[in-house]
Amino acid sequence: MKFAVILLVILIISCVFGSFITQNQTLSWYTEHYSERVAAAIIALHLDDVFHSVWFLVIAGVLCLNLILCNLTRIRPIIDKIRRAGKAPERFEGYLKISGVEDPEDVFEKMHFPKPAADETEDGEKRLFASKNRAGLFGAWICHLGILLLIVGFVLGQLTHREYTVYGVAGETKTVGDTGLFLEINDFQVELRDDDTVSEYRSRITVYSAKDPENRASSEVTVNHPADLYGYRFYQNSTGYAATVKVVKEDALLQENVIAAGEGVRIEEKPMLTVFLQAFYPDLFMTSEGPKTASGKMDNPAYLYSLYYGEDLLGMNVLKEGEEIRVDDYVITFSDPENYTLLQVKKDSFTWMALMGGLIILIGLVLAFYLQQENLAAVREDDGTWTVYGRSGKGSVIFKERLEIAAGKPAESEE
Amino acid sequence: MVFLAIEQYLFTSVLILYVVTMLLYVLYMILKKETISRIALIVQIVALVLHTLAIISRGIGAGRLPLTNQYEFATAFAWGLSLVSLIFILKFRFHLLGAFASPVIILIIGYAAMQSKEVKELMPALKSGWLGLHVASAIIAYGAFGVAFVLSLIFLLRDKMKAKGFLDRHIPPAAKLDVISYRSVCLGLLFLSFTIVSGAIWAEQAWGSYWSWDPKETWSLVTWLIYAVYLHLRIFAKWKGKPAAIFATVGFIAVIFTYIGVNTFLPGVHSYK
């Protein structure tokens, strides 16, 4: 167990490093924020990604191994201990002792013990004995089992899970990574309250497999209510703005694309020319620091665009609804702003194991902490009074007080 | 809105009542009259009742569980500490615990008073029953660790002052203090475990990942591990008494860091900027 404590302390120190050092940055980032030597050390020791580093995994592995060995070797001793605790011992070694008790049954009752079993020793001594909370002796064992399941479930999940993001506006159908699934976005609503704060993001989706397109499953997905479809879990992750870009030349519509804020689109006739939708403002007002939006309502929509020829920036400006960009013979407009939905699609086949682990830890802790194993015995003396013996696994000071109150007499320790 | 106004009056009265509680306990220690400690206990109970009403009226006024921002959590934290300390005072007939717990309660309420009391509508991710359970159990856990911390301080002070006379009669013997402190660490660890599990269930539903090593998560794990080490050292190194008291104090520093420090110094989803 000494080794276990050392492991736990190492784990604590690693976590402290992992939370104080900003994770997943580049060497140059660390050089900027720390000295060069420290930055090099951070990279060399994988302190830039503590929780996914090999050494962290090794610590977790050793911890698991330790837990397995500890729990295996402890099964027999615990069972023996539970057996022993259920039987009255020959001598009450290590017990507390109160002599001269008139009514021992009353003490058992006041101590909330079950009705004691009566027996007689070979020399005709009358004895009463009861034990309680023997299940509590399993508490630590169960807790450790839970920790083991939790760690194993978590690590297996990390190693095997699959995760994709899909985004789009209502009406679009997207593929879900390499899963062979299609995701149709039927509807997406950003529900606002009167004070303009968001109360819910709500997507309606239909999912089907490429192999069996007729077999479709639909569901609603909101922020705290993911949907389980085709073995994957679909989460409402976030949202952003999208708009339709139209490119017109001599009154003929050349192309029409829906792009999200941050994305760009190439003019197909002239691939060197790209227009980006840098940002979208549903309710534009200009400030000295640049464009801002007054609310989330589409009251005064405006588009911040940029136009590139190859690497060269041709222009960047804010465009209101109905205004257009003219470049060469092309007329570019933005219209139909809407919210796109970003869904996260995930499959982690070991979440249940980690969850079970968590629940088992809770059960183990309740047993270990709140079912203190206790024994109570009484032996009849020659003068007709009884001597009461009591023992508690932990918290013996408090047990002693309770026993003294129940018996109405001070207790002493039996050698 | 009327409920929010009521809450503000109640909050102020509660703060005053806790100060009165503390002063009464100080008076008790000076005058050594049992009646004063009884009055102090009653004042603390009244404070807790009003405190409960304050939290309920904020809940009604805001139309939701009032456990979502730094102010609400701070006042609930003080409430949890007050509740757990009262339970331990009554259960172990240890009145002077109140004398040591009330300054900590006042500090936390004082911290609450400095936070923005504005009622904000919840972002969708925060609308979850699991989140309610998560925060409610965190309050009990923090309250219990707070009591363990206060008990450890008393233990260390008792050691240092070689308590005589009045203090010796009214502070339980060292062995008992140690066990009460251990009991409250147990209570705290159980509820911290539930806090972490319910938080993970919520995170899975809201963010699609039940554990993402965000600093708040990492620090709750650090706190959990520190108290786990405490338990093991008690068993195998017989680290009871003084070293255990020092350890429980370190644990509580980790609790406070998880609660305030992480939001202040480290970035993460829990800071809701």
Ligand code: HEM
């Ligand atoms: C490699 C890691 C660990 C090893 C080898 C280990 C070993 C042990 C051993 C031998 C005991 C005494 C068993 C008994 O009294 O029946 C114990 C008790 C306990 N352990 Fe662990 N342990 C480890 C990690 C943990 C962790 C991370 C926790 C988290 C909370 C934990 C929780 C407990 C609890 C609650 C008890 C009972 C303490 C009490 O009743 O006071 N253990 N451990």
